[in-house]
Structures are given as structure tokens and as C-alpha cells.
Amino acid sequence: MDCYKLKRLLKKEEGPKIDFKAALNLSTEGEKKELTKDVIAMANSRGGRGYILLGIEDKTKKILGIDPKGYKEEQIQQIIYNRCDPPVPISVDFVQLEGKTVGVITVYKSSHKPHQMIQNGAFYIRRGSTTDIARRGEIANLFQENGLMTYETVILKNLGMEELDFTLIKDYFKTLNVISDNPSDLILEALGIIGQKSETEKYHPTIGGLLLFGKNPSLYLPHVYIKVVCNGETRMFFGNILKMLDDVSGYMRSIIKTERYPFNALEEVIANALVHRDYLDVTKGIVITVTEKNIEVSNPGALIANNSVYSFSRENNPDRRNPWLYQRLLTLDPKRRFMKSGLGMKRVKISFKEIGTVKFINIGSQNLFKVLLPIEATQGVNIDTKS
Known part of the structure; x- marks a missing residue:
């Protein structure tokens, strides 16, 4: 950490990966736990490294400074090690700025999430600039993103086999x-x-089984849908994954009246949304918004921990949120549309290069990933909502 990097951090506002503290008191057990909670929350939250800046007034970002003698790196590391499972790697630096000393605790990006407070068993995340206890769905998502559980194979014990x-x-x-x-x-x-939960119980569909082979998954998973909004009109699509993909693809072809539009690339974006979406997020479904300028595909599920927008759009084999679904869709889909989804999104950019720029937007704070596909009037696109 140097003066130049510190100045860049001070230009930012408090958020999931940055926190300002006027001082850090570590004389009581409660104060030690508060520090550990902040470190755990930063490590569990999406994104890269986190920073806790000491000697900075949190509202005004006024440089107050600290006495570095009261902040020993070994002591802070030991506090976190004794209260966090697994431990979060950190470092402590001191930087001179405007004649005062600023302390910087760097919380390194973790490959061992989720981290838990040993004393109370709680998992913490950052909500904006606030440290908070993670909810059940958020904890499950952390486990799934890091390969510690597979959401798709959860058994729906209240459903009978007739739903398949x-x-x-x-x-x-x-x-x-x-x-x-x-x-x-x-x-x-x-x-x-x-x-089945035990050898004496009946069999029940899994979530993945329902998503792939269910007669009407949205009856039991109401967040599983695709909503298409075009010129103020809304069309809802339900069903298993392949049915939704077929129905939405056909509808998009009916409202965009030109064969010159790269529909295969659009279909690939929708397929990616279905296979990469966060099915643990029950608050929203996939939304496709069509305007005269672009098609926006908004997908619940920000990129998972090891991906970035750059890597997701270029790499041949990005990390996947739902590997169980992806592996089965490769063989289940007779049109082989999910074969393409293993090639990142570079192909999509190439398909649209004669029309305009494709944009990928990752919004971690809202758990959304958006793809904006251009529509050019010169391409003869004619949107028809009456189809």
C-alpha cells in the first residue's frame, strides 16, 4: 500500500469492500468481535480485496490519523484467527498522508468462503456500507458458489413423482x-x-429434476419465469428450462421483424441466463426488455466469485453457478444450444459487430447480471408487439 493507492481509495465511498474508521479499539472482547465481523463480511462479499482504513472519519473522510504503535499486525491477525473459521488472510500497512499516519487493513480475496464467526456460528456479509448477518438464501449461495453444495439436487419432499x-x-x-x-x-x-430423505421414505423430485422435467415448475418455484417487456406490453413465460427457451426464442423472432438480426446470438444469451441464473434468489426472475435501441436481458445472479466480466465474456470455460444443470442440458437439448454457452460470450460480440456494441454489466449489490444487445434502425428492425 502506498500514498497513491490510498488517495484512490479515499475518493471512493464506503461500500461492500471499503470501510472508514476514525479509530480501532481492541481492548475488549466485544471490540475484537466487531473487527472480526467486518473482516468476515468483506471476505464473504462479492468482489476482490477489501480495505478498512483507520484514522479516517467515516462521514467526511477527514484524515484524523492514528498512532501506529497501538496497531500491531500480529495482534490483529491473531484476533481474527481465533474468531473466524476458516481464517481470513489480512495485512496491515501504515501510510503517511498530510503529515498523519493512516492504517490500512487489507482483507484479501478468499478462496475458502464462506467464513463464519466461531463464537456464535454466524455468517456475515456487507449490505452496502453495513455489516449484517447473512440470510439463509445468501448462506446457501455462498456454499454453492464455492462448490460446497449443489442447490439443484435439493429434494422437494412435498412434491410427488407425478409432477415430472x-x-x-x-x-x-x-x-x-x-x-x-x-x-x-x-x-x-x-x-x-x-x-429420498431416507430409505423408508418415498422418492420426490429434486429442484434440478423439476427445472428440467417438471410439468409446471413455477407452481412450486414461482421465481422461475422469463418476463418479456416490449413497448409497455408484458408477456410471461413459464415451464421447464427448455420450454421457456423455445417459447421465448419464438416470441422474440415474432416481434423483431427481420431475418438479418442475429437471433442465434440472442438465443445464446437467453440460454446463458437460464443456465447461469441464481435459482436461490426467489425475489425475481429473468427479465427481457425490448426497446427501439436495444434488448436488455437481466438475469438474477451476479457473476460468481472466480469470474469477472472480462473473463466471462472471453474465456472458453467460465466457472458455473449450476454445473449439474449445465451438464444435463448439454445432452438434453436436441438443438445443442447449451454447447455454445461453454464458450463465454465472445461469440455474441462477434455476431453483433455489424450492428453495435454488446455490453455486459455485473451488479453485485443487486445480484444481477445484464446483457445489452444493440438494435439499429438501419438494420431494418421492426418491433411488433401484436404478434
């Missing part, structure tokens, strides 16, 4: 070269489509 479309399941088995008029429960369980 076994015609679709038989078609899936044919793609696997398995011919069976009545696939056994053991095979379906091994594939993660169904499950």
Missing part, C-alpha cells in the same frame, strides 16, 4: 443411449433427478 413429465425423461434417456419405458428409481436417483 416422464415423456421428457424417456427422451433424455434416449440421448444417453439408454432405452427404457420405465426408468428405475435408482437410476433417476443416481442422476440427481429424484431423491
Whole structure:
């Protein structure tokens, strides 16, 4: 940490990855826990490194300075090590600015999330500039993003097997070269489509099984939908993943009246939204907004920990939020549309290069990922909402 970097940090406002403190008192157990909570929350929140700046008034960002003798790096590391599981790596630096000493605690990006307070078992995250206890869905998302659980294989114990479309399941088995008029429960369980809590209980669909083969998943997962908004009119699409993709793709072709538009690239963006969306976020679904200038695909699910907008748009194999779904959609979709989704979004940019610039926007604070696809009037695009 140097003076130049510190000045850049001071230009920012407090948020998930930056916090200003006038002083840091570590004489009581409560004060030590408060520091650990802030460090845990920064480590658990999306993004890169976090910074706690000491000797800065939080409202005005006035430089107050600290006495560095009262802030030993070994002591701070030990405080966090004894109260955090797994421990969060940090460093402590002191920088001279305007004749005063500013302390900087750097909270390094963690590959071992989620971190937990040992004393009370709580998980913390940052909500804007505030440290708060993570909710159940947020904790589950942290575990899923870091490969510690698979949301898709959670058993829906209140649903019966009749909620699955076994015609679709038989078609899936044919793609696997398995011919069976009545696939056994053991095979379906091994594939993660169904499950049972114990050997004495009945089988029930999993969330992934319902998303892929359900007759009407939105009855039980009401956030699973695609909403298309065009010129003030709204059309809702429900069903399993492939049905929604087919129906929305057909609708988009009907309202954009030109064969010159790169519909395959648009379809790839929608397929990516379906396979990468955060199904733990029950507050919203996928929203496609069509205007005269662009098509915006808004997807619940900011990029997961190891991805950036740059890597997601260029890399051949970005990290995936829902690997179980992705692996099955590769073989389940007869049109092979999810084969393309393993190539990042570089292909989409190339497809639209004659029309305009494709934009990728990651909004971690709102748990959203947006793709803006251009529409040029010179391309003969004619939006028709009456279709």
C-alpha cells in the first residue's frame, strides 16, 4: 500500500469492500468481535480485496490519523484467527498522508468462503456500507458458489413423482443411449433427478429434476419465469428450462421483424441466463426488455466469485453457478444450444459487430447480471408487439 493507492481509495465511498474508521479499539472482547465481523463480511462479499482504513472519519473522510504503535499486525491477525473459521488472510500497512499516519487493513480475496464467526456460528456479509448477518438464501449461495453444495439436487419432499413429465425423461434417456419405458428409481436417483430423505421414505423430485422435467415448475418455484417487456406490453413465460427457451426464442423472432438480426446470438444469451441464473434468489426472475435501441436481458445472479466480466465474456470455460444443470442440458437439448454457452460470450460480440456494441454489466449489490444487445434502425428492425 502506498500514498497513491490510498488517495484512490479515499475518493471512493464506503461500500461492500471499503470501510472508514476514525479509530480501532481492541481492548475488549466485544471490540475484537466487531473487527472480526467486518473482516468476515468483506471476505464473504462479492468482489476482490477489501480495505478498512483507520484514522479516517467515516462521514467526511477527514484524515484524523492514528498512532501506529497501538496497531500491531500480529495482534490483529491473531484476533481474527481465533474468531473466524476458516481464517481470513489480512495485512496491515501504515501510510503517511498530510503529515498523519493512516492504517490500512487489507482483507484479501478468499478462496475458502464462506467464513463464519466461531463464537456464535454466524455468517456475515456487507449490505452496502453495513455489516449484517447473512440470510439463509445468501448462506446457501455462498456454499454453492464455492462448490460446497449443489442447490439443484435439493429434494422437494412435498412434491410427488407425478409432477415430472416422464415423456421428457424417456427422451433424455434416449440421448444417453439408454432405452427404457420405465426408468428405475435408482437410476433417476443416481442422476440427481429424484431423491429420498431416507430409505423408508418415498422418492420426490429434486429442484434440478423439476427445472428440467417438471410439468409446471413455477407452481412450486414461482421465481422461475422469463418476463418479456416490449413497448409497455408484458408477456410471461413459464415451464421447464427448455420450454421457456423455445417459447421465448419464438416470441422474440415474432416481434423483431427481420431475418438479418442475429437471433442465434440472442438465443445464446437467453440460454446463458437460464443456465447461469441464481435459482436461490426467489425475489425475481429473468427479465427481457425490448426497446427501439436495444434488448436488455437481466438475469438474477451476479457473476460468481472466480469470474469477472472480462473473463466471462472471453474465456472458453467460465466457472458455473449450476454445473449439474449445465451438464444435463448439454445432452438434453436436441438443438445443442447449451454447447455454445461453454464458450463465454465472445461469440455474441462477434455476431453483433455489424450492428453495435454488446455490453455486459455485473451488479453485485443487486445480484444481477445484464446483457445489452444493440438494435439499429438501419438494420431494418421492426418491433411488433401484436404478434
